[in-house]
Amino acid sequence: MIKYLIEKEFKQIWRDRFLLVLIPLLPALVMLVFPWATTMEIKSVNISVLDYDHTPLSAKLINKISSTSYFNITAVAMNKREANDHISSGVADMVIEIPNGFEKELVNDRTSSLMVLANAVNGSKAGFGTSYLNAIIIDFAAQMNFAQGAISLNTMGGISVEPYYWFNPSMDYKIPMIPALIVLIVTLLVGFLPSMNIVAEKESGTIEQINVTPVSKFAFIAGKLIPYWIIGVIVLSIAILVSYLMFGLQPKGSIFLLYGISIFFILGISAMGLLISNYSSTMQQAMFTMFFLIIIIILMSGILTPISSMPEWAQVIAAINPMTYFAEIMKLIYLKGSTLADLMQYIYPLVVFFVIIFAWAMLSYRKRG
Amino acid sequence: MKFRKFIQPLEEGFLSEGDVIRAEGLTKQFGNFTAVDHISFTVHKGEIFGFLGANGAGKTTAMKMLCGISTMTDGQVCIAGYDLKWHVRRIKREIGYMSQKFSLYEDLKVWENIRLFGGIYGLKEDEIERKTELLLDRLDLRKQKNSLVRSLPLGWKQKLAFSVAIIHNPKIVFLDEPTGGVDPATRRGFWEMIYDAAEQGITIFVTTHYMDEAEYCDRVSIMVDGRIEALDTPARLKEMYNSDNMDQVFHTLARRAKRDE
Structure with a gap:
C-alpha cells in the first residue's frame, strides 16, 4: 500500500x-x-590615530598598522574629543591613542602603554579588530626589541607572538x-x-x-x-x-x-x-x-x-x-x-x-x- | 454534565439478513448545535437509497459519520455487519465514497488515479491493470488515459470519481451530491452508471438536490432540521402527501424547517 x-x-x-x-x-x-x-573574517577596519608622541617610533607603528590589509587609517585626531567624534560619526571603527613619551618609555623602560578604543555596536568587528591590533602592537614591540638587540623575547613579560594566527593569510x-x-x-x-x-x-x-x-x-x-x-x-x-x-x-x-x-x-x-x-x-x-x-x-x-x-x-x-x-x-x-x-x-x-x-x-x- | 453512554457491542441480530446499514439514534452535536438529531433508518441490500434534505439539514454530516470520517456523538450504527464504533477500518474496506468535491487528484493522470486508489484498496498489480483497461473502455476515456484529471470536463470527472469509488467492489457506495453542476444529459448518463452498479449488487446511498433523481431511487428519506421527517418509496410518499411529484413532497416537508441554511 x-x-x-x-x-x-x-x-x-x-x-x-x-x-x-x-x-x-x-x-x-x-x-x-x-x-x-x-565569512567571519574582518577586513577594512577604519582607524583614527591620536598620536601625542610624534616620534619616529610612533610613526613606524602607525605605518605598520596601515600596511596590513585589515586596517585603513581614515582619520587623524588632534585630541580626544576629535577621536570620539570620529567614532560616533562613523569615520573610524577604532581609535589608537599613542601617549606622549611612548618612544621614550619603550626605549628606556622596555614597556609602555597604548589605548585602543573600539566601537562595539558591531560586536564581532570590535572584538576581532582589537585582537588584530593587539597582535600587531605586540609584534611591533617584539621586532623593536630584536632590532635593538638589547632584550630577548622572554623579557617581554611572557607575551608570546602566537596571535600571528590572526594574520595567517591561508586561514580560511x-x-x-x-x-x-x-x-x-x-x-x-x-x-x-x-x-x-x-x-x-x-x-x-x-x-x-x-x-x-x-x-x-x-x-x-x-x-x-x-x-x-x-x-x-x-x-x-x-x-x-x-x-x-x-x-x-x-x-x-x-x-x-x-x-x-x-x-x-x-x-x-x-x-x-x-x-x-x-x-x-x-x-x-x-x-x-x-x-x-x-x-x-x-x-x-x-x-x-x-x-x-x-x-x-x-x-x-x-x-x-x-x-x-x-x-x-x-x-x-x-x-x-x-x-x-x-x-x-x-x-x-x-x-x-x-x-x-x-x-x-x-x-x-x-x-x- | 452529560456522560457518554458506556459503549456496548451491538446485540446479535441488530442488523437483519437483508439489510446493509442500520442506524439507531445517530446523533452529531457541535457544541449546542445538533446537526443530526437521533435519526434511525435501515438500508436494504442492493437498493438505491435517496438521502434528501435542504442545505444544512444534516445530510452530509450524517453521511460523513457513516463513512467513518466524522465521529458520532451518540447512536448505534451497523454497516455491512460491523459496528461503526469498533470496526471503522473494516467498514472502510467495504464501502466507497464520492463527495461533491469528487476528490480525485487533479495533478495526477487518469490512469494514475485509478492505480493509486486500486493500490490503496489492496488490489494486486495485475488486477489494477485489468481494472484500468476495463474502466478506460467503459468510460470511453482511452484517449484521455494520459491526461491530467484537471483537464477533464466536469461530467467525466464525476464518472471517473464514481468508478474509482467502487474500484474495490464495495458493499455500499456513498455518493454526496454526485451530479452537481452538470447538464441533464450528463446526469442521466451518471445515473445509468449508478443503476449498473446497483445491478452488480452494490448498495447505493445517495444525497441529491435534484428531485427528478429522487424519483430514480428505490426508497427516499427526507431530512428536515437534523431529523428524518419521511422515509418511504417515492410512490408512497407522493400518495401520502397528495403530490404529483417528489418536488412537491420535498417542498411540503422542507417548509417545516426552522433552521437557517
Whole structure:
C-alpha cells in the first residue's frame, strides 16, 4: 500500500515545476554564494590615530598598522574629543591613542602603554579588530626589541607572538562555515516542503477521499516521509558536491557515515513539517508556523553563535534542537574526520527526536473530524 | 454534565439478513448545535437509497459519520455487519465514497488515479491493470488515459470519481451530491452508471438536490432540521402527501424547517 502512496507523492512533485527547479537550484546557489557572505573574517577596519608622541617610533607603528590589509587609517585626531567624534560619526571603527613619551618609555623602560578604543555596536568587528591590533602592537614591540638587540623575547613579560594566527593569510573562514551551511539548506527544504503537503490535501479536499479508505495512519505518514527523505539526500548530495567543486572541501571522515546519520535528521525534520501540516488548516498557517520554528532551530543550533554563551533557557532549547547535533556531526566529520564511536553521543538525540516527532505526527493525523 | 453512554457491542441480530446499514439514534452535536438529531433508518441490500434534505439539514454530516470520517456523538450504527464504533477500518474496506468535491487528484493522470486508489484498496498489480483497461473502455476515456484529471470536463470527472469509488467492489457506495453542476444529459448518463452498479449488487446511498433523481431511487428519506421527517418509496410518499411529484413532497416537508441554511 505504501508503495502506491510514495509513487503518488513523487508524481505530484515531478509535476510541480516550481519544486522541480527549487530542489536542485536552492542548495547549489546557497553553497555557491553564502560561504563568501558568511565569512567571519574582518577586513577594512577604519582607524583614527591620536598620536601625542610624534616620534619616529610612533610613526613606524602607525605605518605598520596601515600596511596590513585589515586596517585603513581614515582619520587623524588632534585630541580626544576629535577621536570620539570620529567614532560616533562613523569615520573610524577604532581609535589608537599613542601617549606622549611612548618612544621614550619603550626605549628606556622596555614597556609602555597604548589605548585602543573600539566601537562595539558591531560586536564581532570590535572584538576581532582589537585582537588584530593587539597582535600587531605586540609584534611591533617584539621586532623593536630584536632590532635593538638589547632584550630577548622572554623579557617581554611572557607575551608570546602566537596571535600571528590572526594574520595567517591561508586561514580560511569559509571552510568551517560550509558544513553548517549544508545543514542549513537541508533543514530548510526538508522542513518547509512537507509542512505544505498535508495541508495542501486538506485545501484541495483530496484528504477526505484518502480518509474514507482503510489506509493506516502509519502508511499515510510514512508514505509522505519517505519521498522527503529522498529529496533530502538529493539536496545533501548537491550541497556536498558544490562545496567540493567550488572550495575543494571534502569530508575528512566517512561520507557513508555522514549519509547514514543524515537519515535520522532528515526524517526528524520532515516529520516535524508533517506534524505542523496536521495541525494547520491553511497553507499560510502552516508556512508561518514552520517559519517560526525554523528560525528558532537555526538561531539556537550553535551554527551562528556558540551555545555555551547563550543564557540557560536558550541552552535548553539548543539541547532539544536536532540541528545542534547534526551541525556538530557535520562539522566533526568534515573537519576532524570523527568516527561512528566519537559521534554516538550526538546520534542518540537525533534518533530520539525522530521517534518522538514521527509518533506524534502519526497520532495527530486525524482520519475523523 | 452529560456522560457518554458506556459503549456496548451491538446485540446479535441488530442488523437483519437483508439489510446493509442500520442506524439507531445517530446523533452529531457541535457544541449546542445538533446537526443530526437521533435519526434511525435501515438500508436494504442492493437498493438505491435517496438521502434528501435542504442545505444544512444534516445530510452530509450524517453521511460523513457513516463513512467513518466524522465521529458520532451518540447512536448505534451497523454497516455491512460491523459496528461503526469498533470496526471503522473494516467498514472502510467495504464501502466507497464520492463527495461533491469528487476528490480525485487533479495533478495526477487518469490512469494514475485509478492505480493509486486500486493500490490503496489492496488490489494486486495485475488486477489494477485489468481494472484500468476495463474502466478506460467503459468510460470511453482511452484517449484521455494520459491526461491530467484537471483537464477533464466536469461530467467525466464525476464518472471517473464514481468508478474509482467502487474500484474495490464495495458493499455500499456513498455518493454526496454526485451530479452537481452538470447538464441533464450528463446526469442521466451518471445515473445509468449508478443503476449498473446497483445491478452488480452494490448498495447505493445517495444525497441529491435534484428531485427528478429522487424519483430514480428505490426508497427516499427526507431530512428536515437534523431529523428524518419521511422515509418511504417515492410512490408512497407522493400518495401520502397528495403530490404529483417528489418536488412537491420535498417542498411540503422542507417548509417545516426552522433552521437557517
